[in-house]
Amino acid sequence: MDRNSNIYTILFAAVVVTVSAVLLAVAVMVLKPAQERNKRQEKMTDIMYTIGLDKEALSKKAAAEGKKLNYKVIEAYFNKYFTKQYALKTDGSVDNTVKAFDINMKAEIKKSEKKQRFPIYVGDVKGKKYYVIPLYGKGLWDDIWGYIALEADANTVKGVKFGHKGETPGLGAEITKKWFENQFAGEKIFDKDNSFKGITLSKSNKDPENTDKEDHEVDAISGSTLTSNGVTNMIQERLQHYVPFFNKIRQQKN
Amino acid sequence: MAKKHKWQDLIKDPLNENNPITVQVLGICSALAITVKLMPAIVMALSVMVVLAFSNLIISLIRNYIPNRIRIIVQLLVVATLVILVDQILKAYAYDVSKQLSVFVGLIITNCIVMGRLEAFALANKPLDSFLDGIGNGAGYGLILIIVAFIRELLGSGTLFDKQVIPQSFYDAGYVNNAMMLLPAMALITVGIVIWVQRSMYPQLTEKE
Numbered sequence: 001m002d003r004n005s006n007i008y009t010i011l012f013a014a015v016v017v018t019v020s021a022v023l024l025a026v027a028v029m030v031l032k033p034a035q036e037r038n039k040r041q042e043k044m045t046d047i048m049y050t051i052g053l054d055k056e057a058l059s060k061k062a063a064a065e066g067k068k069l070n071y072k073v074i075e076a077y078f079n080k081y082f083t084k085q086y087a088l089k090t091d092g093s094v095d096n097t098v099k100a101f102d103i104n105m106k107a108e109i110k111k112s113e114k115k116q117r118f119p120i121y122v123g124d125v126k127g128k129k130y131y132v133i134p135l136y137g138k139g140l141w142d143d144i145w146g147y148i149a150l151e152a153d154a155n156t157v158k159g160v161k162f163g164h165k166g167e168t169p170g171l172g173a174e175i176t177k178k179w180f181e182n183q184f185a186g187e188k189i190f191d192k193d194n195s196f197k198g199i200t201l202s203k204s205n206k207d208p209e210n211t212d213k214e215d216h217e218v219d220a221i222s223g224s225t226l227t228s229n230g231v232t233n234m235i236q237e238r239l240q241h242y243v244p245f246f247n248k249i250r251q252q253k254n
Numbered sequence: 255m256a257k258k259h260k261w262q263d264l265i266k267d268p269l270n271e272n273n274p275i276t277v278q279v280l281g282i283c284s285a286l287a288i289t290v291k292l293m294p295a296i297v298m299a300l301s302v303m304v305v306l307a308f309s310n311l312i313i314s315l316i317r318n319y320i321p322n323r324i325r326i327i328v329q330l331l332v333v334a335t336l337v338i339l340v341d342q343i344l345k346a347y348a349y350d351v352s353k354q355l356s357v358f359v360g361l362i363i364t365n366c367i368v369m370g371r372l373e374a375f376a377l378a379n380k381p382l383d384s385f386l387d388g389i390g391n392g393a394g395y396g397l398i399l400i401i402v403a404f405i406r407e408l409l410g411s412g413t414l415f416d417k418q419v420i421p422q423s424f425y426d427a428g429y430v431n432n433a434m435m436l437l438p439a440m441a442l443i444t445v446g447i448v449i450w451v452q453r454s455m456y457p458q459l460t461e462k463e
Contacts, residue, residue, distance in 0.1 A: 013324060027343075035342070169436045
C-alpha cells in the first residue's frame, strides 16, 4: 500500500488513536481506586491535623499499638475521633441525606447558598469536643483550601491546615508552613458582643508576636498580600455560613 | 541506513558533551520550575527518562510505518499517552510527590527534549539504540536537574530531601536562607553557572568564533 496515500494515513491515524485510547481507559480504570484512596487519606489526615493529631502523633500512636500507619489505620483513627459529621443547611439545620465527607468543596462552593451543604466534622478526643470546618477559596494564582478546628465553645481556634494549588514558593506558599498555621491557635472568631469577626491576616498588626488572642488578627506574610487577603476572605466567607449553627451551640452552653 | 552506535556512547554522551540541557539547551522551562526541592526533581527526572525511553522505543518500532505527513502528530500522541500514564501512576502510588509536581508532569509533553530526540534520533535508528538514547538523554537531563535542585534547596531552604542540614547554630549566628534561590530567576542563573563550569572544564564544547 502506498504510504503517502490519504487512505493509509487515515487508517494509520485511526489505529494509533484507538490503541492509545484503549490503553489509557484501562489504566485510568485500574488506578482509580488507589487514587481515590489517596484523596480520602489526605482529607482524613488534614482534618486530624487541625485538632493536634499530626502525622507524627498518629505514627507514634500506631507504633505503640504495633501497627504501621497505612490507609486502614488512618481511617480507623479518623472514625474513632470523628464520630459525627453533618452536612448543614444555611439555617444551621442538618441535612441527613448527604454525607459530609463526600462533599467536594470545589464543586460545592459554586452552587447557590440555598443549595449548598456545609460540612462540619465533630471530633472528640479524650472528652474534648472539636468542630472542624473545611475552607475553600481563591489565593493569588489559584485555589487555596484548608480546614479550621474550633474548640467546644465554637469560638476559640484549635488549629488550622492550609493547602494551595499554585501560590508562589517562599511567599504565598508559606501558608502551609507550621509557623504560619501555629499563629491561629487560640484566636477567637466571635468578639465579646457575640458578633462574628473571623480572623484577619493583618500587615498593620501592632501585635507581631501574636500575644493578643482577642484581636481576631494574625500576622500576614510579607510579600504575599494577595494570598494573605485570600486566606482572610476564605475564612470569613466560609465560616459565616456556620454562624447559625455556632450560635445554637453557644446558646446551649450559656 | 543508520550508522552503528556504540551502546555505551548512547548513554554516556548525553551526560556530558551532548547534554540536553547544558549543551543542546532543551527542556529549560521544566528545569527551572521543579528544581526548588531535590525530591520532586528526582521524580521529574525519572518520569522524563521513562517517557523519553519508551516514546523513543515505540516511535522507532513503528518508524517505517508512520506516514511522513502526520509524523509529528503521531509522535505527540505517543508522548501524550505515556505522560498521562506516568501522571496517573504517580497519582496512585506517589501522591505527595505528584502534588508537588502538579502540572509539570503533564508538561513533559511539551518538553523539547522528548520531541527533539524523537525527530533527531528515533525516526532514523533501531529500537534498542533509540531506547538507550532515551535513557541517556533522560539521565543527562536528570543529572543537571539534580545538581540545580541540590544547590537551590541547600541555599534556598537550608534542607536536603526536606531534612535540615544547615545547623541551627548557623541561623543563631545570623545566617539567613536565600529566598532568591527559590525563585525561577535564580534557577536560570544556576543553570548558567553549571554551563559555564562545564564549558571551562571541557573547552571543546565552546563554539568556534
